[in-house]
Amino acid sequence: MARGFSSKEKQAIRLSLIQQGRELFRKFGFQKTNILDITKNVGIAQGTFYKFFNSKEELYFVILEIEEQKLREQFAVADIFTEKDPKQSIKNILQQMIEMIEENSLIRELFIGDTMTHIVKKLSPELLEKHYQNDSFAIEPLLEKLRKEGFIIEQEPQMIASILRSFFLLTLHKKEIGESVFDETMEVFIDLIIDGLIKEGE
Template sequence: MRGFTEQEKATIHLQLLEKGRELFSSLGLKKTSIKDLTEGVGIAQGSFYLFFQSKEELYFRILEAEEEAIKESLLNYLSASMTVEDIKVFLIKGIQLIKENSLIQRLYFEGEYEKMVRKLPKEIVEAHIQQDNDLLEPLLEHWGIQKKENRLVISGAIRAYFTMSIHEKEIGKEQYNQVLEFMAEAIAVQLIKEKELEK
């Protein structure tokens, strides 16, 4: 990366993330151009590729940061001795945080997710899925789920639960919240059941 000092690189990287969040939230992935992004931070269009492979990768990295903030917020709801009701509240709060995030909402509800993922290298997507597993598995182990195969199934169920926020229309707006509560309770009950079986 000739032409930029290490400090400049770090500053530009951060500025691209900030400008990307602003533009993707307001315009979406399709309508945001590399030119929009680079003009916003005062660099040449070609310099963008010194930081990210594509605008899709930039969007993805911003989303990862958004998800990380949501996960950090959710960690406040966790404890080792969680009841069915505690787990249910944890899951429902997670859905609320996702619904309140304009960038995540646009990604899923404007149909931009598939467009983004198609242009990302497979290893980036796989690494993200692994990060989700790496976060949930220790939590499940902490809750008393010792068998790895059980942790993988439960963490998959929790990830699937969080994707329900993008299927409100298919589920039906009238019963959507009831379905969320039903599924949250079902996961919570199964988690406690698995914990008891492993004792």
């Protein structure tokens, strides 16, 4: 009988699966990358993969979470009070995040064919709920900063996170929206979202 992995070995293998998966997904795309490709690069048996992830879709989602954490951190650490207009600072951050999404092949891969639908179907409700909670937690520090400065924010973090998530999904439909009007359209959406959610106190 094969020996089990120690905690340290499990941690190393999981990290390696994420790293190798990220490289192969970036190079070949989600559909053309299979579990055997990943496990060969890690140096483990294909069946061992399932000790760490339930499916290729789950691994991809975990990698996406890491990519999205980079976006969330922009909200968490943003010093929006360096400029005279904090709301404009937030709008600038959202513009920067759009650019990051456009340049990120792993995120854009979601909108090739039915990739997103396929992935979501394979994920547990618990994993998806955790993802949504992470979005909410990420914006709470920024909302608290604004409230301390006298701004009025009536919506709960969960709803604001949902609105922003919907907005970023739009950025992945540039062709459908129309490339010639896309940038201007996103600017208008940003203005509507921020001005609608964040009110200046009297």
